[in-house]
Amino acid sequence: MADPKGFLTTPRQEWPRRPVAERVRDWNEVYVPGALLPLVSGQADRCMDCGVPFCHDACPLGNLIPEWNDLVSREDWRAAAERLHATNNFPEFTGRLCPAPCEAGCVLAINQPAVTIKNVECAIADRAWEEGLAPPAPPDRLSGRTVAVIGSGPTGLAAAQQLTRAGHTVAVYERDDRIGGLMRYGIPEFKMEKHHLDRRVAQMRAEGTRFRTSTTVGRDVEAAELRARYDAVVIATGATAWRELAVPGRELAGVHQAMEYLPLANRVREGDLESSPLSAAGRHVVIVGGGDTGADCLGTAVREGAASVTQLDIYGRPDDERDEDAEPWPTYPKLYRLSAAHEEARDLRTAPAADADARLFAASTLRLTGDADGRVRSLHLVEVDAGRRSVPGSERTLPADLVLLALGFSGPGRGDGLIDQLGLELEPRGTIARDADFATNVPGVFAAGDAARGQSLIVWAIAEGRAVAAAVDRHLTGGTTLLPAPISPYDRPMTA
The missing domain is CATH 1.10.1060.10 (Alpha-helical ferredoxin)
Structure with a gap:
């Protein structure tokens, strides 16, 4: 001290x-x-x-x-x-x-x-x-064992780096054309410039980790073939099955998922596109969902030059101070927080209808309406109470040329065939089932990160990657490992 x-x-x-x-x-x-x-x-x-x-x-x-x-x-x-x-x-x-x-x-x-x-x-x-204090740390010798890591988000990268440093030969398979998962194409540049990610990937290459981009396991490579080729497989594909908005008018043109919108904006920054085909420029944007992904859409739409941007949060406005009875220290409290994007929206008055910054709290979408060409033009909402019951007489309408759905994710996607080809068991909520050692029902196949835990924070993703690496190392070496395991599959954040 x-x-x-x-x-x-x-x-x-x-x-x-x-x-x-x-x-x-x-x-x-x-x-x-x-x-x-x-x-x-x-x-x-x-x-x-x-x-x-x-x-x-x-x-x-x-x-x-x-x-x-x-x-x-x-x-x-x-x-x-x-x-x-x-x-x-x-x-x-x-x-x-x-x-x-x-x-x-x-x-x-x-x-x-x-x-x-x-x-x-x-x-x-x-x-x-x-100051050069984070040099590559390649292993002193190789174990002769091989591991495939499917997914290059924070879980996959952490697992790959730990296993590479332990001496195993690791290949990371990524369906996109660049490494990084949501950190590459989901997180906007204004939150984290991508040179930070590129620098870590270069470090991992120098340590011996191999990367296979533009490769969808289950489609470009059969999952069973991959399992046969490697001594162990780690599934770290994330939770990519987005939640839907089941309201009339969802089918209208101009209604998109956040993870359809954000990657295109990031590809513009990468130099792949001159402009995004879903650009918010000149449009009235409504974002449905009050979480971090919605805030990322907000900051992106502001920079693209939207005519207006409003964010809907079904929950009521949080308190400014911790409620010691409901959320006592040291739990993480739900408070009113002003992110950089919300600060920008507040100062620029991007949402004239909002009470604070760009957010309408306790707001639930009723329906979407469009024009004769089938394009969305309005979003109809209603105020709800703490039990999500409609407040009579509170219905209102917002102009909406672009509606972005940021409602979270329910588990790993099934479209690539990976889960079905391997015959993986799932939990009732749709995540991959695993035991206390991160192992699935398929011998030699492990699951970690949001694909198995469900949607979570980046620190939990990295902790999962480090912990599954220790489990895989034990599996490959016959029961011993020097790798740390900070969490078990059953650990959860502190709550009251």
């Missing part, structure tokens, strides 16, 4: 965002470049080095947060990077994309603003790359 009084003398300061008027004109990350490092040493001083650090349990990775806070406070960046990477393969991803359940579990957060753990994490990761 570098400064025993740091939490008393230093206020919380977060990485400042660039002015709204500036950042909506480009696709760069929203934060002020270079403004984080001057802050983090003082912010790390606020860590109390608690006797029982609940931030460890709040994060499924078990990050050694007080240790690297202390090292950052002392500006020992090499040691801080070593402690950070000891539990997290990709801290520059989580430092930008994770909602930071660790901060909700910070002991200081009982009665003060939490330590800026996420910002400190990001600063360590970026400094590690700048």
Whole structure:
């Protein structure tokens, strides 16, 4: 604990965002470049080095947060990077994309603003790359065993890196033309610039991981053939079966899933397209769904030049402060949070009908109506109470030329044939069934990440990748492994 009084003398300061008027004109990350490092040493001083650090349990990775806070406070960046990477393969991803359940579990957060753990994490990761403190770590010798990892999202990449470093020969199969899964084509550039991802992929290549892009297992390669070719297979395809909006008018042109819309915008940034065929430019956009994916659509539509953007959330507006009875510390509370996209929408007044930023809370879609050509033109909604019952007399209509559905995902998709070809058993909710060792009903086939757990956070995805790697290593070596397993398949976030 570098400064025993740091939490008393230093206020919380977060990485400042660039002015709204500036950042909506480009696709760069929203934060002020270079403004984080001057802050983090003082912010790390606020860590109390608690006797029982609940931030460890709040994060499924078990990050050694007080240790690297202390090292950052002392500006020992090499040691801080070593402690950070000891539990997290990709801290520059989580430092930008994770909602930071660790901060909700910070002991200081009982009665003060939490330590800026996420910002400190990001600063360590970026400094590690700048100073060459994250070199490739190839194995000393190869085991002679081979593993196929299907899917290159955070779970698949974490599993592949851990197994490669353990000495196994690993090939990652990705159906898209580039590695990264949702981090590549789902997360907008303004949340995480893709050079961070490219840098990690290059590191993994240098360590020996092989990548097979534009290859859909089950279609381009038979699943049984792949299983026969490798000693073990890890399924980390994510939860790609999106939830639908069952209302009249869903069939109208101009109504699309968020994951049809966001990848096209990202492909424009990659240089594959001159402009998106689903661009929001000049359109009245309504986003159905109040989560992070909806916010990603919001920020993207603003940058594309939408005429208006409104986001509908079926839940009521959350409180500004934690409800200690319903969501006591150290659980992650549902609070009113202003993301960068919502801040932009608020300042630019993209949704004149909204009460705050671009969101209409407690709003449920009744129907969509269109014009004579079958294109959507309006969305009809109604206010609902806490039990999702319609409030009489609250129906209203929004102009809508583009409706984006961001309602979450129910499990892995079935269209590629992978699940059926292998004969994998599924849970009642549609996810892949597995045992305590991440093993499916098919010998040698393991499942991890959102495909088996269900839709979750990036920290849980990486923790699943690390844990399934340990299970596969035990399977390949006859029961022993030195790889860490931060979670079991049955672990869940802390709740009241």
